[in-house]
Amino acid sequence: MGKNIIVSNRLPIRVSKLNNSFEFTTTTGGLATGMKSFHSENNSLWIGWPGIGIDEIDNNVWDTLNTSLKEGGFYPVNLNNSEINDFYFGLPNKCLWPLFHYFIEYSVFSKAHWETYVAINQKFAAAVLENISAGDTVWIHDYQLLLCPKIIKDLRPDVTVGFFLHIPFPSFEIFRTFPEREALLEGVLGADLIGFHTYDYQRHFLSSVKRILRLEVNFNKITLGIREIVVNTFPMGIDYEKFNVAAKVQLTKKNSRKSELKKQIERHKKASKNSKLILSIDRLDYTKGVINRIKAFEMFLKSHPQYLEKVRLIMLTVPSRSNVPEYKQLKRDTDEIVGRVNGEFATVNWTPIWYYYRSMSFEDLIDLYSNADIAMITPIRDGMNLVAKEYVATRINNDGVLILSEMAGASKELFQALVVNPFDINSMSEAIYKALNMPLEEQQQRNISMRKRLSRYTVQRWADDFMSALNTEPQNMDNNPILHIDPSVSNEILKAYKTAKNRLLLLDYDGTLVEFNEKPNLAIPSPQLLKTIEKLIQQPNTDVVIISGRDQLFLDKWFGKMKLTLVAEHGYFIKNEKWTEKLNNNKEWIQNLLPIFNSFTDRTPGTFVEEKQNSLVWHYRKTDPELANNRAVELKTVIKSLAPESISLMDMDKAIEITNSQFNKGTAVSDIISKKNYDFTLCIGDDVTDENMFINLNEEAYTLKVGKKTTAAKYYIKNPVEVKKLLKLLAD
Numbered sequence: 174m175g176k177n178i179i180v181s182n183r184l185p186i187r188v189s190k191l192n193n194s195f196e197f198t199t200t201t202g203g204l205a206t207g208m209k210s211f212h213s214e215n216n217s218l219w220i221g222w223p224g225i226g227i228d229e230i231d232n233n234v235w236d237t238l239n240t241s242l243k244e245g246g247f248y249p250v251n252l253n254n255s256e257i258n259d260f261y262f263g264l265p266n267k268c269l270w271p272l273f274h275y276f277i278e279y280s281v282f283s284k285a286h287w288e289t290y291v292a293i294n295q296k297f298a299a300a301v302l303e304n305i306s307a308g309d310t311v312w313i314h315d316y317q318l319l320l321c322p323k324i325i326k327d328l329r330p331d332v333t334v335g336f337f338l339h340i341p342f343p344s345f346e347i348f349r350t351f352p353e354r355e356a357l358l359e360g361v362l363g364a365d366l367i368g369f370h371t372y373d374y375q376r377h378f379l380s381s382v383k384r385i386l387r388l389e390v391n392f393n394k395i396t397l398g399i400r401e402i403v404v405n406t407f408p409m410g411i412d413y414e415k416f417n418v419a420a421k422v423q424l425t426k427k428n429s430r431k432s433e434l435k436k437q438i439e440r441h442k443k444a445s446k447n448s449k450l451i452l453s454i455d456r457l458d459y460t461k462g463v464i465n466r467i468k469a470f471e472m473f474l475k476s477h478p479q480y481l482e483k484v485r486l487i488m489l490t491v492p493s494r495s496n497v498p499e500y501k502q503l504k505r506d507t508d509e510i511v512g513r514v515n516g517e518f519a520t521v522n523w524t525p526i527w528y529y530y531r532s533m534s535f536e537d538l539i540d541l542y543s544n545a546d547i548a549m550i551t552p553i554r555d556g557m558n559l560v561a562k563e564y565v566a567t568r569i570n571n572d573g574v575l576i577l578s579e580m581a582g583a584s585k586e587l588f589q590a591l592v593v594n595p596f597d598i599n600s601m602s603e604a605i606y607k608a609l610n611m612p613l614e615e616q617q618q619r620n621i622s623m624r625k626r627l628s629r630y631t632v633q634r635w636a637d638d639f640m641s642a643l644n645t646e647p648q649n650m651d652n653n654p655i656l657h658i659d660p661s662v663s664n665e666i667l668k669a670y671k672t673a674k675n676r677l678l679l680l681d682y683d684g685t686l687v688e689f690n691e692k693p694n695l696a697i698p699s700p701q702l703l704k705t706i707e708k709l710i711q712q713p714n715t716d717v718v719i720i721s722g723r724d725q726l727f728l729d730k731w732f733g734k735m736k737l738t739l740v741a742e743h744g745y746f747i748k749n750e751k752w753t754e755k756l757n758n759n760k761e762w763i764q765n766l767l768p769i770f771n772s773f774t775d776r777t778p779g780t781f782v783e784e785k786q787n788s789l790v791w792h793y794r795k796t797d798p799e800l801a802n803n804r805a806v807e808l809k810t811v812i813k814s815l816a817p818e819s820i821s822l823m824d825m826d827k828a829i830e831i832t833n834s835q836f837n838k839g840t841a842v843s844d845i846i847s848k849k850n851y852d853f854t855l856c857i858g859d860d861v862t863d864e865n866m867f868i869n870l871n872e873e874a875y876t877l878k879v880g881k882k883t884t885a886a887k888y889y890i891k892n893p894v895e896v897k898k899l900l901k902l903l904a905d
Contacts, residue, residue, distance in 0.1 A: 175308030177211075177640070179219045180301055182261070182317035184247050185209055187224035188238065197241075204314055204339060210412065211636040212246060219247050220300050226254035250300045252293070259289040265317045266494060268351075273316060273340050274460040274554040275347060279499055282352050291320060294360070298324035305332060310643060313364070315339045320356065323363030335643040336364035337407070340556040341582070342374040345381045358386055362397055366643045368407045370557045370582040375406050383798040387827070390798075398891040399657055399881040407639050408586055410631045411562045417628075420543045420567035423536070434533075435540045441485060442544075449609055451486045452545030454538075454560050455552070456493040457530070459503050462553040462578065462595040463490060464510060467526070469551075469601035471514050474525060477606055482523040484609065486549075487541060489529045504530070542567035547608045549576045550583075551595040557582040561590070562627055571617040571624065574608035576601070586626060589619040658877065658890045663899060666855065666875055670903050673853030675714050678900075679842060679866060682721035682728075684826060684859035685879050688893050691795050693723075693783065698731050702897055708904035710736055718845060720744070720838050722830065722862060724785045725752055743832060743862055744841035745787040755836050762820055763789060766831065769811060777804045788832035790825070805829060826860050839865030846870070855903075857896055858886075 185205035186197045199205075212219050223242065227235065235251070242249050252260070263286035271279035298321050301311055305325075312335045313321050322334050338361075348354060358381060361367060369375045375393065383390050388397060395402040423435070431439075442448055451470070455461040470486050490507065494500045511528045518525045533541070542548070548564040558581040565575060565587065575590035577583060584592050591604045656662065670676060680686060683696060690696035698706075710717050719732055720740035725748070728739045739748040746752050763784070770782045770791050779796030782789065791808060793801040808829060812822055816831060823830045838858075842865075846854070852873075856866050859879035867876045867885040876886035879896060890896055 175216075175306060175310060177217045178301060178304065178309055178311045179208060179212060179217060179221075179314070180297060180311060180318060180321065181208075181219070181221045181314040182265075184219060184221040184223050184242075184249065185212070186245075186247065188242075190225065190229055208314075208632075208636065210633055214633075217246060218304060220297065220304065221247075221250060222252055222257070223247075223249040226257055227251040228253045248300060248304055250297050252296075256289070256293060259286060260293040261317070262494075262497070264290040266497070269316045269319075270340070271459075272347065272351060273343050275341075275343060276459060276554075277347065277350065279459070280350075287353055294318055294320035295324055297321050298328075301325055302328060305329060307331065309333075310640070311335065312337070312640070312643070320360035321363075323360045326363035333643060334364045335366045335368070335639065336361055337368040337639065338374065338378075338556070339370070339409070341554055342369060342378045342381075344377050345384050348377070348381045349385065354381070354385055358382055362386075362388075362395065362402055365400075365402060366639070367402065367404045368639055369404075370406070370408050371585050372406050373585075374556075374582075375404055379404060387794060387798070396881060399889040401881060403642070405642060407635055407642075408582065408630070409557050409559070410627065410633075410635045411559050411566060412633075413566050413628045413631050416539070416542070416563050416566035417569065419535070419539045420569050423539045423543055424569065432537060432540060434537050435544070438540065438544045445483050447483050449480075449484045449546040450544060451484065451547045451549050451605065452489075452541055452564070453486060453549050454489045454541065455491070455550075457490040457495075457500065457504060457507065458493050459499060460552055460554050462551045463488075463503070463507055465553070465595055465598060466549060466551050466601070467507070467510050467514060469598050470526070470549075470605065471510075471517075472598055472602040473605045474514075474518055476602060480609070481518060481525075482520060484605075485523070485525060485527060487527045487529075487545065489531075489533060489541065491532050492530065538563075539567060543569070545573065547574045547576060547605070549601075549605070550581065551576065551578040551593060551601060552581050553578070553595050555581040555583075559583070561587060565620060565623045566627055568620050568624065571620040572613060573620065574611055574616055575619075575623070576604045576608055586630075587623050589622050656888050658888050658895065658899070662888060663902060666899070667902055669853055669875070670855070673714075673851075675849060675851045676712075676716065676853040677846065677849075677851040677855070678709060678715070678717045678903075679845075679854065679856040679858075680717070680719050680900075681838075681858035681860075681863050681866075681879075682719055682723055685857050685863075685893060685896055686719075689794065689826065693792075694727070701901075703731070705897065705901050705904045706732070706737070707735060709900065712904075716845075716849070716851075720841060720866070722788075722790075722825075738845065740838070740841045742785050742787045743830075744836040744838050745833060747841065747844075760787065762817060766812065766816065769808075769815070773804055773808050777801065780804075787836075788830055790828050790830045792828045794827035801827070823862055825862070830862075837865045838862055839869040842866045842869050856886075857890070 181204055186199055189196050189198060239249060268280050268282050297318055302325065310333045311325060314337050316338060322336050325332065326334055379390050382388050382395055388395055393404045453466055455463060474481060511526050515524055515526055542564050550558060550561040552558060561575060561577050561583045575587065577587055577590040577592055578595040579592045580595055591608055593601050593604050683689060686702060687696045687698060706717060709715055717737040718740060719737065721728060722743050723741060725741045725746050728741050732739055745755055766789060770789055773791060774780045774782055777796055777800060780791060780793045782791055793805060809822060812831060819833060820831055854870055854874035856870055856874055857877040858866055864885055870876060877888045877890045878884040878886040879890055879892060881889050
């Protein structure tokens, strides 16, 4: 069984310089805490930056450090201070963090920072590739490493890769403003499984994939070439037992062992019969809604003066990115409003806000959690927020009230909390009043339900669920075991090709020989492709047929001078030496249905109609995917009710085509193979019209479908690039 490779921006331990040596300290934070048990209990290697610049420690010390890290199951990605500054404090935190949290005004894109981001992602990927073995599983975490999955998958397509985003994924309208949006999406799509904390983030991601990359999305699965990528929701839990047990221990401590903070809290409780504590814990970050929370508390004191000297807000704000201008300003604003509120309401024996700007020990955190009557966790935007879950886990008597922002991912699970809009100061103020007056029985009912959820869906369960989904073999998209073209199959085709006496190559054009283009007339063959086809034609006893939905003019322009067979409009026109029409049928139906196609085009921006001699095509690749899908269903319904029986409707790749049903690629192929005894046939196509070719060929034919879709073909091939490689192999 292979090992699990965890990849994150930071290792869960920090290396600090100590004279000519070093020391390790365990880091806190959701990911480090959450993945610690998974790392220790599994065959696992954790790759990440160790928290110190490579230029801060001598080379001989680095060797010892690396050895010590590897003994603990860690592998360092060594960055110098310049790289750290341009990477961590560059694109991730100056651009992606604010953008993904909807603070567009703080998001600043720099081309230099982007180039560093690409380079560092390549460096992390290189560290993974250096340590990977067959059968290993890679799990990449968070927004600093969005490009990593694709870099790894491109070089090691055999390796299973998972990716999890721990912050929100923004709506399409927000995400589309990022200049390198395609590269970020393509980077993440290197993963086989992509995880988010909530369904909202999953939905936003899939929407961006559909609208920006124009990929096919079916429920929570994305089709990318021959790969199927699964996107799903995995709400991260906490180590419930750790917090629950710690709260019980703190509750039974003797006075002599109580912390100063605990004694201070008890003095507050004894000062008044009905004294209450409201707890607020956050990193000092503009996404956490600290200022709005203080304003809500201020409004509460003004609206309910009877609670003066009875209710106190304990605010713990952990320093974060304190050198960044926006965070410096937030610190000044927070200090100012705390000072103003305390100045207005404080008395000799009572200060409304206890404000701590520092980290606290685990024991002090447990004291705060277990002694606070109310926890007020109201971020403006938050991927999950584990603090809310930790507070509930410490409520061993099932009392206490959680006030939680609806913008935090945790609100989707802890809906028994008092859920508030963090932008509505009035509602937050009233939530404080409601929490203070909530009957104990109601508090217990709410907390029992939330605690059951947290005790079941722990962080270990979260990790196990993700890894189980990641290692689940993808199901075939139909009942036929379709194989991917790999080197062994390519060699088998080449061997059969070499030994054959009469060869036939049946090649579709769009999506097979060339990639799709938003403007079909710009999807032209490359000089190298034309050269390859010419070489194939010149080989003895080899017949090449390009069989396409394109019209005669286009095919003649690019292939008309070659000695091959051209089939236009799905079999309606065929050219050996000159073009022949299969049937001079009545084409009145085209003029009858054209106004309907034009009407749908007028109502659906980004679509257009392609009029051929024997068919009409409505293209919708360029329009909004959801609007296009609705319009396509509507158009098909209308056409089916109006078109004569002799007309066939075909669901193409981002297009709907209607044509004469008497002729298709299958009838054209049947006609071609009836004229000669071929002992080698290779047929390649990518869409529904090509299925008619596959089913009309015998079992000995090599039939290839471009992209992983339901098909009658024997094999999948990844994309037109791989098709051209295969043809060049035969031509050479």
